[in-house]
Amino acid sequence: MLIGKACRFVGRVRPFVVTPSACFFTSSNMAKSKFEYVRNFETDDTCLRNCYIVVRLDGRNFHKFAEQHKFTKPNDNRALGLMSRSAHSVMEELEDIVIAYGQSDEFSFVFKRTSTWFKRRASKLMTHVTSQFSSSYVFYWREFFGDQPLLFPPSFDGRVVLYPSNRNLRDYLSWRQADCHINNLYNTVFWTLVQKGGLTTVQAEDRLKGTLAADKNEILFSEFDINYNNESALHRKGTTLIWEKRDETVTKRMKLPDEEEKDVPVTRSRRRVQAYHCDIIGDEFWDKHPDILEDDDR
């Protein structure tokens, strides 16, 4: 089997036992270096400097996944919680993410403009985020779904988009939040018509055809006495994760000069991921958290 050409990789056993495969052990490094030229087929996908790097994940076939795992409609808080928990895990494992925003089965992660993480290589950035998120989703499943089993490993796709200015980045996040609003309003009315109004899904769809946001809101209010603005902020606004510094007081055993050793309370600042379910389209959120964005003029 190891005779002839194939021999180049198969070794003799001892020098004094000459076998046809004698060429192997002396040349494995040589052989490897002969093939190593294929490395040069890799291309450089470094992200342009001084741009925000956004990695967005989307669930693959999550409509079906939701059916199979009996997600409640129009929103399943366990599923949303698991998405946020996984996003949290991404932020803690990967450096330089300054803000993340998620809704439904998608999550966007924003790396700071000046990040040099993984030399700004797009493929490394997007695959690491996707990988950490996907493994976390399975890992933390039980925390949110308890004994309900995960039936198969889910999949997410990812992409990288660059935004050169603060305005562009904020418009990106506004776009995703506006999308959240439009979908959630629709889904809220749709499932209210079905669950409380007794319509079939086809009838509910017909009823909503061509309606504007105002019409949908009116249906909720006049027919079901629901004020959409009082609905859960988590559902209406999605989830925004940012880093916040908190002062923590811990007790340390210390010995000061001329004193006996004793427990001393020590305050230290710690960075933690904090979740918000608020409007991020207006200025208020950004005015309150001026450290998220870096200056354009740099």
Add this chain to the structure above:
Amino acid sequence: MLIGKACRFVGRVRPFVVTPSACFFTSSNMAKSKFEYVRNFETDDTCLRNCYIVVRLDGRNFHKFAEQHKFTKPNDNRALGLMSRSAHSVMEELEDIVIAYGQSDEFSFVFKRTSTWFKRRASKLMTHVTSQFSSSYVFYWREFFGDQPLLFPPSFDGRVVLYPSNRNLRDYLSWRQADCHINNLYNTVFWTLVQKGGLTTVQAEDRLKGTLAADKNEILFSEFDINYNNESALHRKGTTLIWEKRDETVTKRMKLPDEEEKDVPVTRSRRRVQAYHCDIIGDEFWDKHPDILEDDDR
């Protein structure tokens, strides 16, 4: 909260209840479309046609991961099995992968030349593979590690490389298998010196400094009576996954004309993923499986 500028996204409840947020519901679609321009910042990363698309995954910080999960050395069969199981899952979920090769904490997946899966978009291809692999790794953990808990969600990075010819692709796979051989030979000797020879890891490292493959083989043979060629093929050659057609006989309840209904054995051809631990550098493997590669002249 919704006063002023932010108001553009907040709706009135009913026409006769004038609220500061009156502007919202009539304009949410408008608002979304105002932001939608950010879509144009996405770039096209379509892979060049008529090239093999290789997605390679590597474990992130797997040295530490192996320590923390007490992987046996130099090879942990549970860990290798889990890698293959996850790769298997990738092949079954994603279309157009014709061959996959894995060793240690890495796995390469080869999409056929003519694949149009996900319109050949590099980011979709690499993130879907990475995601499916990562979630599978956690999902199937128990199958291989039983009650030993997974301590935290692991991460893999991915990349895409294109190969224009069969020769280039085979050289890529040869490169990875040559790498497997070199590393496994080194690790085998190293850990034999430590585990059986009583050397410290520093001493073992010193002993191996500057040695060639032949020298390492000689140490194994003369000092420990180990013929490297008899070591596990899984460790020496890694794992190659391909699709194979198998005839399966199943029993079907059928009713033929003028006969009573009865159980009839039916043979059908099914595609299954098959694992090999053999040399893929020489021609033998490729001659035996001529369907894996497509003709260059196309």
Add this chain to the structure above:
Amino acid sequence: MLIGKACRFVGRVRPFVVTPSACFFTSSNMAKSKFEYVRNFETDDTCLRNCYIVVRLDGRNFHKFAEQHKFTKPNDNRALGLMSRSAHSVMEELEDIVIAYGQSDEFSFVFKRTSTWFKRRASKLMTHVTSQFSSSYVFYWREFFGDQPLLFPPSFDGRVVLYPSNRNLRDYLSWRQADCHINNLYNTVFWTLVQKGGLTTVQAEDRLKGTLAADKNEILFSEFDINYNNESALHRKGTTLIWEKRDETVTKRMKLPDEEEKDVPVTRSRRRVQAYHCDIIGDEFWDKHPDILEDDDR
């Protein structure tokens, strides 16, 4: 003018003459290095290895250019000659072009698969080809148009396309030659109808609407006694440029031992650009010139 901030770049004249611009001369290199970070915004556009690199040029607004310079219709041999002369100049100045094909106001240049010219950087390749072609077009104008002045500097755009296999490359060239044929047949009939048939351009256009190649050929033959196949090959087939080795005999003054110095004929092989106006879609051309393409299996 050089006071204050701007001063950082403006020098004092002598150490003992203290001026506000004193900061300059000691810091110009420092200043330059402060700005040099902008270099990192350049991106790598290396072409995938083992692919043919095609650079195609197209004239910008050449319809108008042709009008203004009174090109004869449907083909102007002076203009076609100038295009070929310029392409010839590109092939002689730039390395690794194995074949070029041109028709109308376009020209394609094919770099060999293994070319490492300019490190395969797409931008360098396409701009150098475009630049050399454009400057040559003006430079050689007089050779083809004599005293008719060039009214303004013309412009060409360029692009790079990669082809992984010989089949793909030949199909690219076939595509361009099929395009040449279709356009030239149309133009030949159109201008014959106008110039010999007395139709207006609008009438000619109407007459040709919906006609197939066979119909056009029939018009030429039955109405104007023109057999299209006898028309100029330059117009029907375009221009193909390749390198050919020719033996040249030159006379050298030499002195052989025991002889007097005398003129000796010496034969040497020289590479020259050769033009063809033949079919390059079929196999014949390629069989005759087997050195143009490199083997796929490499």
Add this chain to the structure above:
Amino acid sequence: MLIGKACRFVGRVRPFVVTPSACFFTSSNMAKSKFEYVRNFETDDTCLRNCYIVVRLDGRNFHKFAEQHKFTKPNDNRALGLMSRSAHSVMEELEDIVIAYGQSDEFSFVFKRTSTWFKRRASKLMTHVTSQFSSSYVFYWREFFGDQPLLFPPSFDGRVVLYPSNRNLRDYLSWRQADCHINNLYNTVFWTLVQKGGLTTVQAEDRLKGTLAADKNEILFSEFDINYNNESALHRKGTTLIWEKRDETVTKRMKLPDEEEKDVPVTRSRRRVQAYHCDIIGDEFWDKHPDILEDDDR
């Protein structure tokens, strides 16, 4: 010639004249469409939105070109004038260039952030700039070099670089102007030492090894009575081209109601390219021309 396979592209002449090439005319469009798939090998190279697009040109082998065309040293005003004239031509022919900066044998062209010229395709942008510049260089040669002949067509390479912020763009231009200063100071001293100081080029090189800007300035001042700051601004600062609006008064023949026809002076605003040889590193230039840059916050 058209027999056999090649026949697929060669047409019959009339139905009753059977020729081997009978297959052609009915199928030329079909044939073309068969090859058209090669179009899909083109890749999209759209430049990221909201970034300045810089195209920089560099002369190829201009050291040699300068020798062969006997450029004066250290600066040849004819050559610099021709570079500016060609850049001027680029600005007038191509849209959306807001500023250009040149020195020695290089020129940079800056497209405005919001430009959609050529759909922001990098290859189109860089090749058109390079082409227009190159053809203009030959076209306007006589204007600057009179009867001294251009010996061969020169070549320039081009590249595209993106800058996301005004700061980045200004730093790019500062980098080029700092480069201009450093080179020109060196060349001025070097050629003064040779031309006035009687040193050989080797001696001049030795003399300047390791000298700082201050030292070079001192040599000029103390040995040759030259104050570098009084040297030509064109040489020290390079050439900056921008668009400026100028009011022009032209005379128009008009007939006003109840008056006889007469010549009336009419003022209209016209955009013209204006050249500067001033510092563009400090704020002064930019404060004076606030319209060149667009706001970062967009």
